[in-house]
Amino acid sequence: MARKKKKKIIKYRRPLQLNIGMVIFALIFLYMAFYVYQYITRNKVQPYEVVEGSIVSDRSFTGLILRSETVEYAAQSGYINYYVREGRRAAVGTNIYSLDETGQAARMLEENALSQELLSEQDLANIKRALSSFSLSYSDENFDQVYDAKYSLDSMVLEYSNFNSLNMDEVLVQQLGGNFSQVKSGVSGVISYSIDGFEDLEPAAVTAAAFDESSYSRAITHAGDLIEQGTPVYKIITDDNWSLLFPLSDTDVAELGTSESLQVRFPGENFTTTGAYSMITGADGKPYGKLDFSKYMIQFLSDRYVDFQVIMEVAQGLKIPVSSVTQKNFYLVPVSYLTTGGDSDEEGFLKEIYTENGTLVEFIPTTVYYSTDEFYYIDTGEDEEIRAGDYLVKPESTDRFQIGQTASLQGVYNINRGYSVFKQIEILAQNNEFYTVRKGTSYGLSVYDHIVLDASTVEGEGELIYQ
Numbered sequence: 001m002a003r004k005k006k007k008k009i010i011k012y013r014r015p016l017q018l019n020i021g022m023v024i025f026a027l028i029f030l031y032m033a034f035y036v037y038q039y040i041t042r043n044k045v046q047p048y049e050v051v052e053g054s055i056v057s058d059r060s061f062t063g064l065i066l067r068s069e070t071v072e073y074a075a076q077s078g079y080i081n082y083y084v085r086e087g088r089r090a091a092v093g094t095n096i097y098s099l100d101e102t103g104q105a106a107r108m109l110e111e112n113a114l115s116q117e118l119l120s121e122q123d124l125a126n127i128k129r130a131l132s133s134f135s136l137s138y139s140d141e142n143f144d145q146v147y148d149a150k151y152s153l154d155s156m157v158l159e160y161s162n163f164n165s166l167n168m169d170e171v172l173v174q175q176l177g178g179n180f181s182q183v184k185s186g187v188s189g190v191i192s193y194s195i196d197g198f199e200d201l202e203p204a205a206v207t208a209a210a211f212d213e214s215s216y217s218r219a220i221t222h223a224g225d226l227i228e229q230g231t232p233v234y235k236i237i238t239d240d241n242w243s244l245l246f247p248l249s250d251t252d253v254a255e256l257g258t259s260e261s262l263q264v265r266f267p268g269e270n271f272t273t274t275g276a277y278s279m280i281t282g283a284d285g286k287p288y289g290k291l292d293f294s295k296y297m298i299q300f301l302s303d304r305y306v307d308f309q310v311i312m313e314v315a316q317g318l319k320i321p322v323s324s325v326t327q328k329n330f331y332l333v334p335v336s337y338l339t340t341g342g343d344s345d346e347e348g349f350l351k352e353i354y355t356e357n358g359t360l361v362e363f364i365p366t367t368v369y370y371s372t373d374e375f376y377y378i379d380t381g382e383d384e385e386i387r388a389g390d391y392l393v394k395p396e397s398t399d400r401f402q403i404g405q406t407a408s409l410q411g412v413y414n415i416n417r418g419y420s421v422f423k424q425i426e427i428l429a430q431n432n433e434f435y436t437v438r439k440g441t442s443y444g445l446s447v448y449d450h451i452v453l454d455a456s457t458v459e460g461e462g463e464l465i466y467q
Contacts, residue, residue: 055429092186246289315428319435332406
């Protein structure tokens, strides 16, 4: 029996048949892919809406306090005992301190203190009030104020406790004789026991090193200490006038240089005052600001350095981001060359046109971006009809002006119409984030205008804006 012949089966591939639907679908797909790619890769511009606002340009400084200070030194060695608290005003002849060469006075005063109340209720109330005031104003950023507060409280306790010892002075003089002496003030003034070496510093002798607080130190002699002859024991401030010196940057010199007085805020003391301002040159040749005051000296008696703010003028206007501002060059054209078209109110200039038949004058409508008393500012773009080298003709005159002189303006890109238009601005004030610019200018911005948030994202004027 013969075997059956195997059949070979070959698949038949149908040819691809294109129809109009597939073609349209492919074109739509390609168009959408291209549009998505363009959208992803194109430069996106963020808008900003112009608003009215103001900037208070407060400048913060740390100043060095100088006063009329006279340091007094011990005339002999011995154990010292003070009678006047830090910050108290002493008249001529007031007992400031006493010196005991043997140390017996301290023992007698201690025995006397045990037999009477050391601090009265009023004394304790004053100490609590001072401690409470410090607690309310304390900040971790100014931890060094803790030492100033401790020093002030020590001085208060010293005065209150030593006040009771004044009644013992005559007894001590009689019993100890020449071994015990009292020292009286030779002039009237405010007493301080903090000696730091800046007492004789003159403003013209100041250098940058004087503002290095990390190396600052002061010496305070405490009651009961054994001191040597010639040791500084206290200082007396004989004048309520005082000065505040502070270093100036180039920006500070430009902004403050012409001022005769400045309004100053002291955040630590929570008050504002005005001081007479001047600029001096230090011994190192650098510029320093100098503020002179006639009151509030006692508030800063325990301080050599103080933080303060100079309150600059509040500028009202339109508030725009710093990132929106750019610069652009313009051609300058004398104001006398501006005219209007014969059949319209459009403004422009008369330009010389050279033809085979001779020289003609043609009116060119032109956008003016800014004006001064002398010049109009017009665009320098390559697609503009007025370019460098062209001659403009003065209306009703034979005078000619050749285009070429340029100047730059600060401005922003206005995008109200969907494309970028340069608008000139006049800056009134600034901080790190914003400018305040003048409103109501002829070629400037208005409230609620939309501008480019970051001017660097726009290549130039006339660019279509995609948001």
